[in-house]
Amino acid sequence: MKTSPNKSIERLSMYRRLLRESENEGTENVYSHDLADAAGCTAAQVRRDLMLVGCSGNPKTGYQVKGLINCICNLLDTPEGDSVALVGFGNLGKALLPFFAKHHKKLVITATFDSNPKKIGEISNGCECYSMESLKKVISEKNIKIAILTVPAEVAQEVAEQLIEANIQGILNFVPIPLQLKNNIIVENMHVEIALEKVAYLTRAANTITD
Amino acid sequence: MKTSPNKSIERLSMYRRLLRESENEGTENVYSHDLADAAGCTAAQVRRDLMLVGCSGNPKTGYQVKGLINCICNLLDTPEGDSVALVGFGNLGKALLPFFAKHHKKLVITATFDSNPKKIGEISNGCECYSMESLKKVISEKNIKIAILTVPAEVAQEVAEQLIEANIQGILNFVPIPLQLKNNIIVENMHVEIALEKVAYLTRAANTITD
DNA sequence: AGTATATTGTGATTTTTTTCACAGAAAGAA
DNA sequence: TTCTTTCTGTGAAAAAAATCACAATATACT
Numbered sequence: 001m002k003t004s005p006n007k008s009i010e011r012l013s014m015y016r017r018l019l020r021e022s023e024n025e026g027t028e029n030v031y032s033h034d035l036a037d038a039a040g041c042t043a044a045q046v047r048r049d050l051m052l053v054g055c056s057g058n059p060k061t062g063y064q065v066k067g068l069i070n071c072i073c074n075l076l077d078t079p080e081g082d083s084v085a086l087v088g089f090g091n092l093g094k095a096l097l098p099f100f101a102k103h104h105k106k107l108v109i110t111a112t113f114d115s116n117p118k119k120i121g122e123i124s125n126g127c128e129c130y131s132m133e134s135l136k137k138v139i140s141e142k143n144i145k146i147a148i149l150t151v152p153a154e155v156a157q158e159v160a161e162q163l164i165e166a167n168i169q170g171i172l173n174f175v176p177i178p179l180q181l182k183n184n185i186i187v188e189n190m191h192v193e194i195a196l197e198k199v200a201y202l203t204r205a206a207n208t209i210t211d
Numbered sequence: 212m213k214t215s216p217n218k219s220i221e222r223l224s225m226y227r228r229l230l231r232e233s234e235n236e237g238t239e240n241v242y243s244h245d246l247a248d249a250a251g252c253t254a255a256q257v258r259r260d261l262m263l264v265g266c267s268g269n270p271k272t273g274y275q276v277k278g279l280i281n282c283i284c285n286l287l288d289t290p291e292g293d294s295v296a297l298v299g300f301g302n303l304g305k306a307l308l309p310f311f312a313k314h315h316k317k318l319v320i321t322a323t324f325d326s327n328p329k330k331i332g333e334i335s336n337g338c339e340c341y342s343m344e345s346l347k348k349v350i351s352e353k354n355i356k357i358a359i360l361t362v363p364a365e366v367a368q369e370v371a372e373q374l375i376e377a378n379i380q381g382i383l384n385f386v387p388i389p390l391q392l393k394n395n396i397i398v399e400n401m402h403v404e405i406a407l408e409k410v411a412y413l414t415r416a417a418n419t420i421t422d
Numbered sequence: 423a424g425t426a427t428a429t430t431g432t433g434a435t436t437t438t439t440t441t442c443a444c445a446g447a448a449a450g451a452a
Numbered sequence: 453t454t455c456t457t458t459c460t461g462t463g464a465a466a467a468a469a470a471t472c473a474c475a476a477t478a479t480a481c482t
Contacts, residue, residue, distance in 0.1 A: 007469070009412050013405040014389065031429070040389045044471060047431065059429045060478040075412070082411050091306035098302075099387070099403050107404075107411055146411055170414030172407050176310070178225065178251045186413045188406050192310050194224040195399050196318055196383050200293050200357055201220050201286070202397045203381030216439070242459070255441060258461065270459045271448040 004075070008049045014039050015049070016072045023065050031062035073106075081106040083144045085168070087159060088151035089114035089122070089129050092174060096148065101125035110142050115155075132159075136166040146170045153177050219260045220287070225250050226260070227283045234276050242273040284317075292317040294355040296379070298370060299362035300325035300333075300340050303385060307359065312336035321353050326366075343370075347377040357381045364388050 004012075018038045022030060032050070033043040050063070055071030057063040084100070086093050089112045100109050112129045114120070122129040130138050138144075147168045151159050156175035163171065170186035173179055176193050229249045233241060243261070244254040261274070266282030268274035295311070297304050300323045311320050323340045325331070333340040341349050349355075358379045362370050367386035374382065381397035384390055387404050 004416075005469070006409070006413075009409050010402075010405050013408045014402070017387065018389075033429090038389065040391070042471070043429095044473095045469090047429095048470080051431070057430055058478065059431090059476080060427090060480085062429070076408055078415065084407065084411075091302070091309070095302035095306040096403060100407070103404070107407055145414060146407070148407065169418070170410040172403075172410050176228065178229075178249065180248075180251070184417060186410055186417060188410045188413075190401060190403065190406055191221075191225070192307060192383075192401065193315070193318075194221050195401055196295065196311070196357070196359065197224045197287055198217070198220050199381040199383050199397055199399045200295075200318055202217075202399075203356060204289065206395060206397060207380070218439070244459090253441070254459095255443095256439095259440080262461075268460055269448065270446080270461090271450085271457090273459070 004052045008052055009076070011039060011041065011045070011049050012053065012072050013076060015046070016069060016076070019065050019069050019072070023069065027065055029062045030065055030068070032057070034062070077106040081108060082146055083108060083110040083142050085109070085139055085142075085144045085147040085163075086112040086127075087135075087147050087149050087163065089116075089119050089124075090150060090152075093148070093150040094124065096150065096174075097125045097127075107146075109148070110144065111138050113138075115151075132162070135162055139163075139166040139168065144168065146172070148172045148174070149179075150174045216263075219263055222250060222252065222256070222260050223264065223283050224287060226257070227280055227287070230276050230280050230283070234280065238276055240273045241276055241279070243268070245273070288317040292319060293357055294319060294321040294353050296320070296350055296353075296355045296358040296374075297323040297338075298346075298358050298360050298374065300327075300330050300335075301361060301363075304359070304361040305335065307361065307385075308336045308338075318357075320359070321355065322349050324349075326362075343373070346373055350374075350377040350379065355379065357383070359383045359385070360390075361385045 015035055018035060019030070032046040035046045036043040039046070050068070053071040053075050055063070055068055084107055086097065086109050093112065097109060100107060110127055112124070112127055113132055113135055114129055115132045119129045120131045145168060147163050149156060149160060149171050153175050156177055157179060160171065160179045160181060164181060164185060171179065172188050172190065174190045174192070176191050178189070179187055181187060226246055229246060230241070243257040246257045247254040250257070261279070264282040264286050266274070266279055295318055297308065297320050304323065308320060311318060321338055323335070323338055324343055324346055325340055326343045330340045331342050356379060358374050360367060360371060360382050364386050367388055368390060371382060371390045371392060375392060375396060382390065383399050383401065385401045385403070387402050389400070390398055392398060
């Protein structure tokens, strides 16, 4: 398996979402420029990205929506699906849960964890909250490989290390610090504050540029 | 004003956070490789990024922490600071509020908006929740240029258009759809589901690659 | 059947981002 | 003072990502 460019993966995921909408509306075929318009990129880029999934279109009728969805699924999903742990069941964690509970068949949050004893046992969106002590056991039992990290910054590094210890291989990190981990662990950062600072900067820059 | 590379802005924001920590610990100087280790990138990259802020280091003693923070602030902040609107005061919106309320002096959420009448008037983290009807008025009065969008997907496009109508120039979008807006509007997407799919893909890819 | 048209698929090119690598410089030691 | 060390600053090279541009081709029309 060859790893596909990072950015392409993100766009493919977006295309799939858009294609599923089209499918629900009964659309059978799309052109690269349709997808491009919807996704906010160029048609050439869509076609390049689609080259990765090994599903080809027709010069006159474009791509088959169903076929394309399947091809993207083949690249992005495993047939069995993946279990995900949500670690840190505070406000942010609780708010994120429905994002996944809704749509996803292949990426399912199957356990949440928190250090607060009051939350243990709580069931939300169909999954139970476990204690941090049972982290390793539950993760192993449920064969979880991916975690979403939404704990307070002070304990994030320590918890991340526990996750590695429990054999987690990929982390979606919402904690605004860079985790220091062995680099065979996949870490994707969602730094909200940094993103907002970037918006502020770019907004200002867009107004100040004169060329 | 020349716009600096996107990625550099993100890293600069991260450096600043790390530098502030160092400052609190009483550290006066840092080397590029210190920052690199902390931020998870290379020393050469740190130095490249720092070239953008026009603050130079000393070949033997590295960079002055205080001076560096100031230089980064000059690039990222305005002296007066920016007001931010949080549009969609549901679970996610509420969870995000403390992220900013805590630290930021220069980026302050000064108003939240929601369509649910029950929420109007509610005060949280020092800012009031207004009705969607008063959006344009409040945003104009408070001179807000940036918005965080956390409304349900079904209404996101429509609300985004209202925001533009109200003169918002930059949007941090948490809604998992690509907004269709004039391209002089800055949109930064935080697509949680896509990010998780990417983690899942990369995790699998890292395990399957054999070369 | 032949022609026109609109789209795909992809080499080639350009742009952007990252990394390399080293001259120049500051501090401390001899 | 001179030497040594260890860093910075930055041109140059490499790698990654996006865009261009066009031959190949499927369909519809005449």
